[in-house]
Amino acid sequence: MVSAAQQQLHAFDDGQALANALSSSIADALRAAIDTRGEALIAVSGGSTPKRLFEALSHELLDWSRVTVTLVDERWVPDSDERSNARMVEALLLQHQAADAEFVPLYVETATPEAGIGEVRARVNxxxxxxxxxxxxxxxxxHTASFFPGGDRLGEALDVSNTAQVLPMRAxxxxxxxxxxxxxxxxxAQTLYLHIQGDDKxxxxxQAEQPGSELPIASVLRAARPLNIYWCP
Structure with missing residues (x-):
């Protein structure tokens, strides 16, 4: 199990309060990176949970022209598809103040992620x-990222000795x-967040914090590094 010193749980009454607080913390981390090295790099997740966060973050005051945004993972669909994570980032995050950020999507126009992996790796590099x-x-x-139970390359994806930056995943x-x-x-990452909502989560x-848990998120919780957990019912 990860020690309490490495996990910080921030609990909020509702999703909007969580989104506002997390947005402020992320913006501070991005400003610090810009101050230190002149630019910042952030990877965000998709799904329904981060919608409020993206909207709040899009209004944060910082030099977004020095920020590059990418995704933790992506469904292999174009951004014209409503299930595309890139589509949501473009619609909700890359607006207002954040419209000046550079966005690097993970999808390329090939039939499968295996066919497009070379181009994706070039972008990531x-x-x-x-x-x-x-x-x-x-x-x-x-699951977190695309580390799904039963994933065909789950072992590779979770193996911290594996030097691959990105992998296809089917599950x-x-x-x-x-x-x-x-x-x-x-x-x-310099700063690592886990953003979850709901009593079920x-x-x-x-469950993932229990010794021996085989849930994919447990691999993150067991890593010897700080993790900022933002949660609301």
Whole structure:
């Protein structure tokens, strides 16, 4: 289990209060990166949970022209598809103050992630890593990023000795094929957040914190590095 010193749980009454607080913390981390090295790199997650966060973050005052945004993972669909994570980022985050940010999507126009992996890796290699900020989510099955239970490349993705930055992923619960950053890449972030909502997610989180848990999120919780958990019912 990860010690309390490495996990910080920030609990809020509702999703808007959580989004506002998390947005403010992320903006501070991005400003610090810009002050330190002249630019900032952030990877965000998709799904329904971060919608309020993206809207709040889009209004934060900082030099967004020095910020590059990418995704933790992506469904292998174009941004014309309503299930595209890129589509949501473009609609909700890359607006207002954040309209000046550079966005690097993970999807390319090939039939499968395996066919497009070379181009995706070229894009990823051009990013000035490590990430300054990574915002993870978590599904009711304990997945984070595209680390799904039963994933065909789950072992590779969670192996911190694996030097691959991104991998394709297919799993029964994933719907479409996916592309995902590996755990090793995500854990190198300067600031790592886990953003979850709902009592059911808190139960899953508690299960993942138990010794021997095989839930994918447990691999993040067991990593020897600080994790900022933002949660509301």
């Amino acid at each position: 051009a990013l000035k890593q490590p990430f300054d900020v990574v915002v993870l989510g978590m599904g009711p099955d304990g 029964p619960g994933a719907g479409e094929p996916r592309i995902t950053f590996t755990l090793r890449e995500l854990l190198q 808190r139960v899953v989180l508690d």
